[in-house]
Amino acid sequence: MMMMGETWSQLGSLIATSMFLWAMFDKYFPYHLRSLIRSHSKKLASFVYPYIQIKFHEFTGEYLKRSEAYAAIETYLSEKSSSEAKNLKAVVVKDSSQSVQLSMDENEEVTDEFEGIKVWWVVKKITPRTHSFSFYPEMEEKRYYKHTFHKSHREILKAITVRNRQRKLCINKSRKWSHVTFEHPASFDTLAMESKKKEEIINDLIKFSQGKEYYAKIGKPWKRGYLLYGPPGTGKSSMIAAIANFMNYDIYDLELTNVKDNTELRRLLIEMTSKSIIPASKMANGEEESNSKVTLSGLLNFIDGLWSACGGERIIVFTTNYVEKLDPALIRRGRMDKHIELSYCGLEAFKVLARNYLDVDSHPLLVTIGHLLEETNITPADVAENLMPKSLNDDAETCLKKLIEAIKTAKEEAKKKAEEEARLKAEKEEREKQEASQDDVKFDKSLAKEVKENGVEVVIDDKTLAKEVKENEVIA
Numbered sequence: 001m002m003m004m005g006e007t008w009s010q011l012g013s014l015i016a017t018s019m020f021l022w023a024m025f026d027k028y029f030p031y032h033l034r035s036l037i038r039s040h041s042k043k044l045a046s047f048v049y050p051y052i053q054i055k056f057h058e059f060t061g062e063y064l065k066r067s068e069a070y071a072a073i074e075t076y077l078s079e080k081s082s083s084e085a086k087n088l089k090a091v092v093v094k095d096s097s098q099s100v101q102l103s104m105d106e107n108e109e110v111t112d113e114f115e116g117i118k119v120w121w122v123v124k125k126i127t128p129r130t131h132s133f134s135f136y137p138e139m140e141e142k143r144y145y146k147h148t149f150h151k152s153h154r155e156i157l158k159a160i161t162v163r164n165r166q167r168k169l170c171i172n173k174s175r176k177w178s179h180v181t182f183e184h185p186a187s188f189d190t191l192a193m194e195s196k197k198k199e200e201i202i203n204d205l206i207k208f209s210q211g212k213e214y215y216a217k218i219g220k221p222w223k224r225g226y227l228l229y230g231p232p233g234t235g236k237s238s239m240i241a242a243i244a245n246f247m248n249y250d251i252y253d254l255e256l257t258n259v260k261d262n263t264e265l266r267r268l269l270i271e272m273t274s275k276s277i278i279p280a281s282k283m284a285n286g287e288e289e290s291n292s293k294v295t296l297s298g299l300l301n302f303i304d305g306l307w308s309a310c311g312g313e314r315i316i317v318f319t320t321n322y323v324e325k326l327d328p329a330l331i332r333r334g335r336m337d338k339h340i341e342l343s344y345c346g347l348e349a350f351k352v353l354a355r356n357y358l359d360v361d362s363h364p365l366l367v368t369i370g371h372l373l374e375e376t377n378i379t380p381a382d383v384a385e386n387l388m389p390k391s392l393n394d395d396a397e398t399c400l401k402k403l404i405e406a407i408k409t410a411k412e413e414a415k416k417k418a419e420e421e422a423r424l425k426a427e428k429e430e431r432e433k434q435e436a437s438q439d440d441v442k443f444d445k446s447l448a449k450e451v452k453e454n455g456v457e458v459v460i461d462d463k464t465l466a467k468e469v470k471e472n473e474v475i476a
């Protein structure tokens with residue numbers, strides 16, 4: 001640590017000397033010689049100071065908002081600095097806890113290792129040179145964290161930054177995309193579904209992300225369509241978030257009812273960046289199509305055409321609660337390459353939720369719940385809701401018992417619903433039967449009337465009618 005500080009101060013004086021020499025050169029050397037020296041001086045500077053520095057200022061923007069990056073670094077370094085740094089300051093955390101957090105004092109330096117790369121952090125303070133009197137001199141001081149690393153790591157850090165870059169959630173409002181930071185915590189780890197199915201999806205995504213050359217070779221656009229289907233609350237939206245997080249993609253949540261016409265749709269689609277995912281859904285009754293000038297099938301057709309012309313990887317995820325009601329043309333392979341069913345909660349999915357929500361890996365009640373889940377249709381959303389502790393006294397066992405009760409209730413309700421449906425079905429069938437026989441009577445009566453008007457005797461049964469008709473024909 002000391003060594004680093006010393007090296008920097010030596011470098012500082014070396015740079016000051018070169019600045020003086022530079023001014024001399026600038027004044028006395030001819031232009032072409034100056035430009036030659038300038039090009040070499042860059043190499044020299046990077047040779048004598050082979051480090052890259054990044055500053056994170058505490059206050060940013062027009063309204064001097066406290067930077068989230070600065071706050072995050074402060075929190076991150078508070079633990080490190082309390083064991084390493086000699087000069088610390090105590091800050092009261094402004095949340096409900098009102099706890100005290102130790103952070104680095106000005107000019108204090110902390111060494112850190114990031115993915116095997118040595119980096120240094122130092123906090124600096126700028127005090128403005130002002131002659132005016134201020135009641136709050138500390139308000140005018142500006143702090144920043146300086147992050148230093150060797151320039152040989154530039155590429156690796158760049159790759160890490162890309163990997164950790166913040167994802168965007170874009171929505172189309174008043175003809176343009178506007179975005180907020182996408183911070184959904186869903187991941188494949190937290191997604192409740194069978195591990196085999198999960199692995200299959202992950203492998204598919206990895207294969208797709210590595211497929212740039214392959215797609216180019218087979219002459220297909222680098223895009224993939226997923227169809228997620230299943231009842232409400234089975235994790236379709238959660239899976240879209242997990243895919244975006246896993247792939248590091250931005251989400252373009254296209255609201256078709258906000259799109260004026262096809263020209264606007266086309267422009268919005270072209271403006272989408274690479275590495276993006278577009279969710280689309282269809283309601284069962286086609287409601288969206290009546291409200292919107294552009295339709296889902298229109299969107300899919302555009303995507304087929306437009307995305308073929310733009311490079312870059314893109315995923316479209318289509319979700320529905322009613323796969324059986326979809327037009328097969330919408331979900332044919334090539335458009336929706338992989339069809340994934342999200343279903344009611346089974347034992348394996350439940351175990352993911354129990355680990356997530358209660359930190360429970362094994363418990364005697366899991367067997368009971370497993371049996372109950374086999375006999376009952378309950379969504380992961382309902383299971384999750386029941387697993388969540390609702391009061392300070394709720395421990396894992398209380399929550400599991402609550403879930404057992406909820407599954408039993410759901411089972412009971414499903415039984416009642418099935419019985420009710422069976423009763424309604426029987427009633428309907430009975431009604432239809434009666435209506436059919438009334439129709440027969442009506443038909444017979446009108447036939448009888450007609451026959452009578454034509455001077456033929458009333459006939460009731462089919463055989464007699466057939467005979468009568470035959471005879472009439474013969475007479476005719």
Ligand SMILES: Nc1ncnc2c1ncn2[C@@H]1O[C@H](COP(=O)(O)OP(=O)(O)OP(=O)(O)O)[C@@H](O)[C@H]1O
Pocket residue numbers: 190191192193230231232233234235236237238239320321342380381382384
């Ligand atoms: N498979 C799952 N794994 C983890 N959590 C889930 C899962 N399914 C549902 N949940 C929980 O239930 C909530 C609702 O789920 P989600 O929004 O993903 O359902 P959905 O299938 O998209 O429903 P809808 O068809 O109504 O859009 C989620 O926020 C999550 O907490």
Ligand SMILES: [Mg+2]
Pocket residue numbers: 236237238319
């Ligand atoms: Mg959803």
